[in-house]
Amino acid sequence: MRQPLIAGNWKMNGSKADSTDLLNGIKAGVADIVRSEVAVCPPFPYLYLTEQLLAGTLIRYGAQDVSREPGGAFTGQVSASMLKDFGCTYAIVGHSERRLFNGETNATVARKFAEALSTGLVPILCVGETLEEREQGKTEEVVASHLDAVIEHCGVDGLGRGVIAYEPVWAIGTGVTATPEQAQDVHAFLRQRIAAKSGDVASAIRILYGGSMKPSNAEELIRKPDIDGGLIGGAALKAADFLAICRAGDAATA
Ligand code: 13P
DSSP, rough: OOOOOEEEOOOOSOOHHHHHHHHHHHHHHHHTOSSSSSEEEOOGGGHHHHHHHHHHSSEEEEEEEOSSSSSOTTTOOOOOOHHHHTOEEEEHHHHHHHHOOOOOOOOHHHHHHHHHHHHOEEEEEEOOOOOOHHHTEEEHHHHHHHHHHHHHHHHHHHHHHSEEOOGGGGGGTTTOOOOOHHHHHHHHHHHHHHHTTTTTHHOOOOOOSSOOOOHHHHHHTSSTOOOOEEEEEOOOOOOOOHHHHHHHHHHOOO
């Protein structure tokens, strides 16, 4: 069975004081979480603090983005090797907010995925359609294009060294969650598409759901056969809610 992963994407929120409280709150409550893997993705400036506070715990952490370049004259960017240097396990790539607000294309995202892999980071590839695309019946076409760009660039085995997060854009930060059935349909579609290239990768890769996941809907979502955890935005900013989702991950796989 795939181990559920519950990862918090803090986005551009918080301060040093908030991050300290949140990390300490999560640390204080994880002892009873036995099946789910727990991870947080704070903003870059708080990664050092995260490394210090999470030392000696099983809680993993990562970044919300990574440069597609290994290093050099790229003002403002952060390389995969720097993230490794701060003890990161994960790097989110291709979040819809970066595709939308930073103009990231499938080609850019695929290079970021490859760059993360090359340093031993585990990329979390975000895929997902907008409301307009869903209404036009283009959901599968859109998520396939997000997925295929990485498979073409990194190979299916490369993809298999990462994690996928299905995040319908219309469900992010809106309070509107995909129904477990809607999410499961897309997760199953993604897994079948990977299976056409490699059955082994398809059965092993974790596909998380993201988009208004919260304590009240997490267990039902994660109970679906192809949903292997969550990438949590708003609800990851409160230790109690985030921990409740981690417990839902445990309950769903008990
Ligand atoms: P919300 O949980 O706030 O909807 O955000 C989801 C998300 O974008 C996680 O990456």
